Amino acid sequence: MVKITRQEVEYVAHLARLDFTDDEKNRFTAQLNDILMYMDVLNAVDTTGVEPMTHAIARTNAFREDIVCESLETEAALANAPERQGPYFRVPKVID
Amino acid sequence: MEFEPVIGLEVHAQLLTKSKIFCGCSTAFGADPNSHTCPICLGMPGVLPALNRKVVEYAMKMALAVHCRINGASSFARKNYFYPDLPKGYQISQYDLPLAEKGCVDVDLEEGRKRIGITRVHIEEDAGKSLHDEKTAYSYVDLNRTGVPLIEIVSEPDMRSPEEGAAYLRRLHEILVYLEICDGNMEEGSFRCDANVSIRPQGTERFGTRTELKNMNSFRNVQLALEYEIERQAQVLRAGGTVVQETRLWDAAARVTHSMRGKEEAHDYRYFPDPDLVPIVISDEWIEKIRATFPELPMEKRDRFIREYDIPRYDAQVLTAARALGDFFEETVRHCGKPKTASNWIMGDILALVKEEKIEIQDIPVSPKALAEMIALIEDGTISGKIAKDVFQTMWKTGKDARFIVEEQGLVQITDAAELDSVIDTVLAAHPRQFEEFRNGKAPLFGFFVGQVMKATKGKANPQTVNELLKKKLSLR
DSSP states (O other): OOSSOHHHHHHHHHHTTOOOOHHHHHHHHHHHHHHHHHHHHHHTSOOTTOOOOOOSSOOOOOEEOSOOOOOOOHHHHHTTOSSEETTEEEEEOOOO | OOEEEEEEEEEEEEOOOSBOSSSSOBOOTTOSTTOSOOTTTTTOTTOOOOEEHHHHHHHHHHHHHTTOEEOSEEOOEEEEOOOTTOTTSEEEEOOSSOSEEEEEEEEEETTEEEEEEEEEEEEEEOOOEEEEOTTSSEEEEEOTTTTOEEEEEEEOSOBOSHHHHHHHHHHHHHHHHHTTSOOOOTTTTSEEEEEEEEEEETTOOSOOOOEEEEEEOSHHHHHHHHHHHHHHHHHHHHTTOOOOOOEEEEETTTTEEEEOTTTTSOOOOOOEEOTTSOOEEOOHHHHHHHHTTOOOOHHHHHHHHHHHHOOOHHHHHHHTSSHHHHHHHHHHHHHHOOHHHHHHHIIIIIHHHHHHTTOOGGGOSSOHHHHHHHHHHHHTTSSOHHHHHHHHHHHHHHOOOHHHHHHHTTOOOBOOHHHHHHHHHHHHHHOHHHHHHHHTTOTTHHHHHHHHHHHHTTTOBOHHHHHHHHHHHHHHO
16 A cells, blocks of 8 residues: 655655665655554544643643853854854855 | 735744743844854754743733733644754744734724734744855854744734735834833844735735735835735736745845745645643633733823823824833823823923934933923913923933023013013114014014014013014004
8 A cells, every 4th residue: 555655755855855866765665655554553543532642741831931041152152063154154155 | 907905914023031942042132143052052962942931921921912812722843944044954933732813903094993813923933144145155154043032923814005014013013012022123133024915806805826025124114015016916917917926025225026936945844743842831820910910002002191181193102102201201291280281392302302312211311200390380481482492401401400490590481561561662663674664564574573572581571471562562553
C-alpha cells in the first residue's frame, strides 16, 4: 500500500534543504512508507473522547520572571560561526 | 467599473519586557551586534526555552483591551522555515490555540465610529536582523533581536479604504502605548504592519484575490502603499488581467509596490506543537487581576473629556494623545475649573514649547497648579490674555509663579476708565493724520488706535475697556 510517493519525499527533502541520491530517495520512500503504515495500526485504536496530547508531562504554566541575565561575550557567540565579519555572522547574500 | 477595496491588517508589536521571551538576554535596542545573545536565542542544540511570565501578562492586557476572548488553554507551535536571521530553523509562535480570539476595536472616522473585528492575538518570538552590503556577495546577521517578545494582532478583513486602515493602526498603536506594553517606535521596528488587500466590484460580496504588502514603516507609508496597491489591482482588472496572489514590498522612495517573486516558493511552514513548551492555562482570577491594572483607554478618555469638560472633539483628541498629557489637563482643570481655557493653553503655548525643546510633558517647568493660577489671574481680570503670554514665557524660563511675576514686573491690567481715557487722548493727539482719515471713513484705523493704546500702556490696558472707551470717544467728536 502506498502511503507516500517519491515526489513527496523529494518535496520534504527540499523543504529541509537536504540533497539525496536516487538510491537514498528510493530507500527513504520505502522506509517512510513502512512508518506511515505503522501509524495505521495506531489509528485502529478507538480514541473517542480522549484529548489529543502534545506533551509527555501534564504540567502547565512553566514560567520564568522577567529578569535580565548576562549574555554571552560576543566572541563566544560567534565562536562556532563558519564565517564572520567583525561582530556579525556572515552569510551568503539574502535579498528580500 | 468601480471597485471596493477589502483590507485586513497584521500588526506585530514588540513587548516592553526587560528580558527576551525565552531567555534572560536583554531586549534593549541599539546594543553592539550579537552582544545580547546566549545559547537559547542562538538556537544551540539541547537548550530549553523558558517562557517569560510578563510576556503572557502584557499579551493578555492587549487582548482584553481589544475585547478578545482569552483561551483557557493556549499552546506554542513551531513555524518551520530557513532564513539566516532565524538560527533555530523555526520560529516559536502560536497556531491552532492562540492566546486570544474574536475581539473588536472601534475607530473614529470622518463619517463616524466604525467597529473593526479582531481575529486573534497571539504570542511569538522576533527574528534577528540582516544587513545587506550592496558591494559584496554577503549579508551580515545580528541576532540581538532574536527572541524579543512580539504579539501579533490580526484583524478581520473589515476595512474598506486606506484611511480606515490608517485609523485602525493609529488606534492599536495608541492602545499599546497607553497600556505601556509597547513603545510604539515604528522606525526602530517596535510596531510593524503587514497588509492584506484585495478589491471587488462595488456591490458584490465575493472577495477578490489578495496580495500581502510588507515593508511599510510609518502610518503614512501604510496608507500610501494601500492606495497604490488598490489602484494597481484595479488597473490589472480593467485591462482584463487577473491579480496574482503574492507578497509585495513597498518601496517608500519610489512609492510603488514590487513583487517578491522567488522567496515565495513553499509557504509550507509545517506547524507542529513545540514539545519544549508546556501549555499556558489562564484562570478567570488571573484575567481579573490583569483587568484591575487597566488604565482608562484613550477612546474612553476622549469620550469622557467631551462629556465631562464640554470641550470640542478636536481638543479631546489632542489632549488624550498621551496619557501624561491628559493627566496634565485634568490636574489643571481641577485647580482652575476652566476646561476650555486650560485646553487652549496646553494645546497652544505648552505643546509648542514641548515640541521646540523636545521634552516630555511630565518634565516641563510649569506645573498644572501653576498654569491654573495663571488662568485664574486672567479670569479675574488681573492680567490680560496678551500679557499672560509673556507671563507664561517667564514662568517657563524661571519656574516662578504667575502672581509673583505679575507683581514683580508691574503687569497688573489697567481697567481704570479715567486713566485709560487720558492715554487715549494722548494717542489721538499724537496721530492727527490717522484721526482725520478715520473720520473720513477709513474704519480699519480703529484697530490702529487700539494698538497704539496697548503700546502706550505696554500691553497692560484691558482691551475690552479700551474698545468701549475708544468707540465712545471717536463717535463723540
